[in-house]
Amino acid sequence: xxxxxxxxxxxxxxxxxxxxxxxxxxxxxxxxxxxxxxxxxxxxxxxxxxxxxxxxxxxxxxxxxxxxxxxxxxxxxxxxxxxxxxxxxxxxxxxxxxxxxxxxxxxxxxxxxxxxxxxxxxxxxxxxxxxxxxxxxxxxxxxxxxxxxxxxxxxxxxxxxxxxxxxxxxxxxxxxxxxxxxxxxxxxxxxxxxxxxxxxxxxxxxxxxxxxxxxxxxxxxxxxxxxxxxxxxxxxxxxxxxxxxxxxxxxxxxxxxxxxxxxxxxxxxxxxxxxxxxxxxxxxxxxxxxxxxxxxxxxxxxxxxxxxxxxxxxxxxxxxxxxxxxxxxxxxxxxxxxxxxxxxxxxxxxxxxxxxxxxxxxxxxxxxxxxxx
Numbered sequence: 450x451x452x453x454x455x456x457x458x459x460x461x462x463x464x465x466x467x468x469x470x471x472x473x474x475x476x477x478x479x480x481x482x483x484x485x486x487x488x489x490x491x492x493x494x495x496x497x498x499x500x501x502x503x504x505x506x507x508x509x510x511x512x513x514x515x516x517x518x519x520x521x522x523x524x525x526x527x528x529x530x531x532x533x534x535x536x537x538x539x540x541x542x543x544x545x546x547x548x549x550x551x552x553x554x555x556x557x558x559x560x561x562x563x564x565x566x567x568x569x570x571x572x573x574x575x576x577x578x579x580x581x582x583x584x585x586x587x588x589x590x591x592x593x594x595x596x597x598x599x600x601x602x603x604x605x606x607x608x609x610x611x612x613x614x615x616x617x618x619x620x621x622x623x624x625x626x627x628x629x630x631x632x633x634x635x636x637x638x639x640x641x642x643x644x645x646x647x648x649x650x651x652x653x654x655x656x657x658x659x660x661x662x663x664x665x666x667x668x669x670x671x672x673x674x675x676x677x678x679x680x681x682x683x684x685x686x687x688x689x690x691x692x693x694x695x696x697x698x699x700x701x702x703x704x705x706x707x708x709x710x711x712x713x714x715x716x717x718x719x720x721x722x723x724x725x726x727x728x729x730x731x732x733x734x735x736x737x738x739x740x741x742x743x744x745x746x747x748x749x750x751x752x753x754x755x756x757x758x759x760x761x762x763x764x765x766x767x768x769x770x771x772x773x774x775x776x777x778x779x780x781x782x783x784x785x786x787x788x789x790x791x792x793x794x795x796x797x798x799x800x801x802x803x804x805x806x807x808x809x810x811x812x813x814x815x816x817x818x819x820x821x822x
Contacts, residue, residue, distance in 0.1 A: 472722070473616070516733065517715050528710075559674065573663045577798075586763065618760055661799075
């Protein structure tokens with residue numbers, strides 16, 4: 450165990466098997482989304498990976514914890530599904546950064562979370578799961594035999610360990626990509642925009658705004674409030690939802706203009722790192738190193754078989770959907786969660802979020818009146 454003074458406070462940093470396992474476990478759900486964004490949008494995968502490398506290290510050291518740094522899944526899912534173009538993703542990410550920084554600075558995060566309600570947040574999460582499921586199935590349908598091989602790998606891995614399918618499929622896809630590039634990927638630094646004119650250009654549209662609305666619901670509930678509670682439960686530390694909102698806002702305002710994608714502190718990533726054994730910022734530093742190396746060989750990821758990526762997205766969708774449904778506590782909540790997902794699939798996430806929020810608020814008012822009668 451190493452002890453260092455970083456950002457004005459002393460940290461204990463370990464690099465044992467638990468930290469490495471926590472880092473690898475977290476990467477299994479994040480990497481497929483990054484690869485899909487790099488393959489299906491105009492984003493530079495090298496810059497996307499580099500952004501995650503930088504902020505894994507920054508926030509791990511700042512909080513002194515294996516703090517999660519993940520893609521904003523609602524926006525990522527919409528981009529992967531083709532609902533948002535890259536310019537719209539950039540615009541939504543920048544606006545998310547502004548809103549989160551202002552909300553965190555003014556102490557609005559807790560009040561917004563109470564207003565939205567947990568079933569609405571889980572409904573948006575379930576909607577993202579359905580969008581990723583459809584996108585994954587469409588990719589898999591492009592090469593059914595390759596997808597079948599990926600499913601077979603997942604099935605055999607599940608017989609060994611229920612947590613193994615996604616890592617096994619990811620490894621199989623990497624081996625296939627290595628074979629496609631001749632076994633030796635070429636290392637190269639990601640192309641940083643040489644001037645302001647070459648920076649990603651935001652495109653503000655109604656789709657970007659509605660996607661942002663759904664994402665902010667998830668971010669406030671799942672990446673600010675829920676993560677703050679988990680930090681206290683798992684690590685005995687007091688980190689406020691407002692502090693998390695400020696760090697997420699800062700991340701997006703710095704990363705997105707330079708080619709990164711919208712990022713957040715997801716509670717699922719924090720819980721996953723803990724489950725695999727991560728207890729210090731060492732896991733984040735390991736991940737930062739892995740993502741930096743991955744950024745250097747971004748060409749390898751472009752050779753990743755799309756049908757295998759489809760299988761990975763289906764596995765990620767299944768995980769997200771399961772988490773969303775496991776939190777359902779009543780039939781009324783189930784209607785909100787499933788209804789939000791179906792509405793998002795048939796219309797869009799923003800409309801689904803607004804209808805779910807209005808419906809949930811009306812239900813709570815009726816239930817409150819009935820309880821007081």
